Amino acid sequence: MATAPLIYGLMAEFTSPEALVAAAERAHREGYRRLDAYTPLPVEGLAEAIGFHKNRLPLLVLIGGIVGAASGFFLQYWFHVIDYPLIIGGRPLNSWPMFIPVTFELTVLFAALAAVLGLLALNGLPMPYHPVFNVERFELASRNRFFLCIEARDAKFDAAATRRFMESLNPQGVYEVER
Amino acid sequence: MASEEVEKMMAAEEVAPVIEPGHTYASITDKISAIVLTRPTPRVWYVVFAFSFALVLLLLFSITYLLVAGVGIWGINIPVAWGFAIVNFVWWIGIGHAGTLISAILLLLRQKWRQSINRFAEAMTLFAVMSAGLFPLLHLGRPWYFYWLMPYPSTMDIQPQFRSPLVWDVFAVSTYFTVSLLFWYVGLIPDLATLRDRARNRFPRFAYGMLAMGWRGSAIHWHRYETAYLLLAGLATPLVVSVHTVVSFDFTIGLVPGWHSTVFPPYFVAGAIYSGFAMVLTLAIPLRKIYGLEDFITLRHLKNMGEVMLATGLIVAYGYLIEGFIAWYSGNPYERYAMLNRLHGPYHYMYWALLLFNVGIPQALWLPRVRTNPLALFVIAICVNVGMWLERYVIVVVSLSRDFLPSSWGVYSGTVWDYAVFIGTIGLFLTLMLVFVRLLPMISIFEMRGLVREEEGSEAASRPQG
Numbered sequence: 001m002a003t004a005p006l007i008y009g010l011m012a013e014f015t016s017p018e019a020l021v022a023a024a025e026r027a028h029r030e031g032y033r034r035l036d037a038y039t040p041l042p043v044e045g046l047a048e049a050i051g052f053h054k055n056r057l058p059l060l061v062l063i064g065g066i067v068g069a070a071s072g073f074f075l076q077y078w079f080h081v082i083d084y085p086l087i088i089g090g091r092p093l094n095s096w097p098m099f100i101p102v103t104f105e106l107t108v109l110f111a112a113l114a115a116v117l118g119l120l121a122l123n124g125l126p127m128p129y130h131p132v133f134n135v136e137r138f139e140l141a142s143r144n145r146f147f148l149c150i151e152a153r154d155a156k157f158d159a160a161a162t163r164r165f166m167e168s169l170n171p172q173g174v175y176e177v178e179r
Numbered sequence: 180m181a182s183e184e185v186e187k188m189m190a191a192e193e194v195a196p197v198i199e200p201g202h203t204y205a206s207i208t209d210k211i212s213a214i215v216l217t218r219p220t221p222r223v224w225y226v227v228f229a230f231s232f233a234l235v236l237l238l239l240f241s242i243t244y245l246l247v248a249g250v251g252i253w254g255i256n257i258p259v260a261w262g263f264a265i266v267n268f269v270w271w272i273g274i275g276h277a278g279t280l281i282s283a284i285l286l287l288l289r290q291k292w293r294q295s296i297n298r299f300a301e302a303m304t305l306f307a308v309m310s311a312g313l314f315p316l317l318h319l320g321r322p323w324y325f326y327w328l329m330p331y332p333s334t335m336d337i338q339p340q341f342r343s344p345l346v347w348d349v350f351a352v353s354t355y356f357t358v359s360l361l362f363w364y365v366g367l368i369p370d371l372a373t374l375r376d377r378a379r380n381r382f383p384r385f386a387y388g389m390l391a392m393g394w395r396g397s398a399i400h401w402h403r404y405e406t407a408y409l410l411l412a413g414l415a416t417p418l419v420v421s422v423h424t425v426v427s428f429d430f431t432i433g434l435v436p437g438w439h440s441t442v443f444p445p446y447f448v449a450g451a452i453y454s455g456f457a458m459v460l461t462l463a464i465p466l467r468k469i470y471g472l473e474d475f476i477t478l479r480h481l482k483n484m485g486e487v488m489l490a491t492g493l494i495v496a497y498g499y500l501i502e503g504f505i506a507w508y509s510g511n512p513y514e515r516y517a518m519l520n521r522l523h524g525p526y527h528y529m530y531w532a533l534l535l536f537n538v539g540i541p542q543a544l545w546l547p548r549v550r551t552n553p554l555a556l557f558v559i560a561i562c563v564n565v566g567m568w569l570e571r572y573v574i575v576v577v578s579l580s581r582d583f584l585p586s587s588w589g590v591y592s593g594t595v596w597d598y599a600v601f602i603g604t605i606g607l608f609l610t611l612m613l614v615f616v617r618l619l620p621m622i623s624i625f626e627m628r629g630l631v632r633e634e635e636g637s638e639a640a641s642r643p644q645g
Contacts, residue, residue: 036399039398040208042402046398046401052402061410084337101425102347105347105350106350112414116411122403123404127393128393140376142396143204144203144208
């Protein structure tokens with residue numbers, strides 16, 4: 001088994017989202033694949049720049065909504081048609097228009113839960129510890145600084161060469177990220 | 180003349196941008212997080228907190244007495260079995276609606292001005308729904324059996340009647356609360372991370388860190404985050420419309436004259452947004468003053484909210500008009516009597532006061548001068564809050580007190596315990612709001628950062644013209 005790399009990666013700091021997107025695009029073009037960018041606000045095009053394209057969240061939400069609608073309707077159907085049929089106002093047992101409001105509410109509830117739980121699960125949160133927090137300047141990632149991190153597990157990663165590459169991106173600074 | 184008006188309007192827009200110029204990512208972050216982390220709590224905060232917490236104690240006392248003695252301590256009886264409890268429930272739920280409207284519908288409509296008011300408007304939604312939820316529970320008589328409202332594998336082998344709008348209400352309100360909470364929390368995550376990184380003391384750092392769940396602002400996370408936020412907004416939009424529609428079904432599906440009307444759902448939803456915006460203004464105007472947030476919550480926001488209030492107020496006025504028209508046009512003697520009873524019956528002063536507060540006074544909002552005057556807006560907002568409470572009182576009590584048979588008529592009035600619980604929930608609402616303002620960023624920091632960026636872009640684009 002190969003020895004685990006001693007550091008998590010290298011991190012470069014930028015002052016503007018534009019500079020970060022440009023740097024991320026260059027790093028991706030250079031052949032780096034295990035990289036991530038950290039910003040204090042959503043930056044359009046940044047996820048694409050580092051090669052992220054598959055967003056499975058909408059599908060999860062759709063499934064959540066469908067499950068919610070089906071379970072909402074059949075919950076009521078089960079109670080009022082199968083389990084305990086009661087004739088109310090001479091209406092048919094399966095008086096489906098009366099079941100729509102609860103079906104709708106459960107559709108929204110399940111879809112919303114799927115959106116939030118899906119978001120957390122896909123993002124791998126909660127994750128109280130992460131190596132990037134070891135960089136002292138990283139606390140500015142939630143204020144006004146933009147960071148690009150190339151991870152050591154990238155096939156092309158080489159401590160010296162990658163550092164030289166990152167310095168050529170004209171950053172505020174390049175830092176080592178301890179594990 | 181017309182072009183002068185346009186120029187004036189454009190001048191008003193220029194006077195009040197959505198964020199005052201000169202702010203950067205850093206200044207926004209520092210200013211909003213400082214309110215929570217470093218700035219001393221203003222003295223007014225303590226004064227209002229002491230006052231509202233005293234009201235919470237009143238609420239706890241009244242609820243305790245209610246549980247011991249039963250709902251007989253309230254003024255409810257036959258024919259008016261739905262007194263203050265239902266009036267207050269509808270009033271509070273309605274207030275909550277503005278928060279969702281601002282956070283979800285205005286997001287979908289790409290209204291940038293929502294971004295400095297959505298956070299505390301959403302908090303307002305949560306606290307209003309909490310206050311609202313208390314009333315139907317307490318009104319049950321035996322609140323400890325509240326779980327009978329939910330379907331569960333009961334040994335009694337009996338289930339809620341899903342053909343009843345009251346059961347729809349349970350589902351609508353609990354879904355509304357859950358989804359609003361999720362939406363609010365998701366919106367808070369990046370800001371909690373900001374507070375975690377700004378906090379200098381151990382405990383806040385730990386607490387905000389736990390709540391932020393390790394958010395680190397990764398580009399991939401942001402990408403999914405924006406998708407989730409947009410989808411939640413898309414889900415919350417029909418939800419908010421459905422909630423007050425279902426609340427109005429509680430009335431319209433009954434046969435009581437004054438309730439059985441198809442105009443109720445749209446007019447309830449409009450009324451909910453109307454009262455909600457009034458409450459947002461009631462809270463925003465003092466908050467921006469006390470915390471010096473005039474550069475984030477500018478006159479532009481106040482003006483826009485005034486305009487929403489004017490528009491929804493007109494829809495509500497149309498609802499009143501149609502109620503009167505249909506009462507006459509239907510030729511139904513009971514409907515006609517219900518209307519005459521509102522105008523001339525024992526509660527006529529309430530109906531006239533409601534017309535004054537909801538239809539009369541808010542017409543002042545037609546004047547641009549009023550819409551950009553915080554004090555005037557505050558007064559109008561208070562009037563609308565009162566007016567909307569009176570509206571629910573008229574709908575619930577006046578309709579029930581005189582239905583079809585004069586032999587079953589009765590007169591209702593709230594007892595001191597009715598008022599105590601109502602005022603107590605206002606205290607609960609204010610207390611929760613104050614705790615929120617003290618412990619969490621009341622303005623969305625990361626969305627405001629986006630605003631700086633867009634402002635920079637638009638300024639650069641508009642400079643050559645200027």
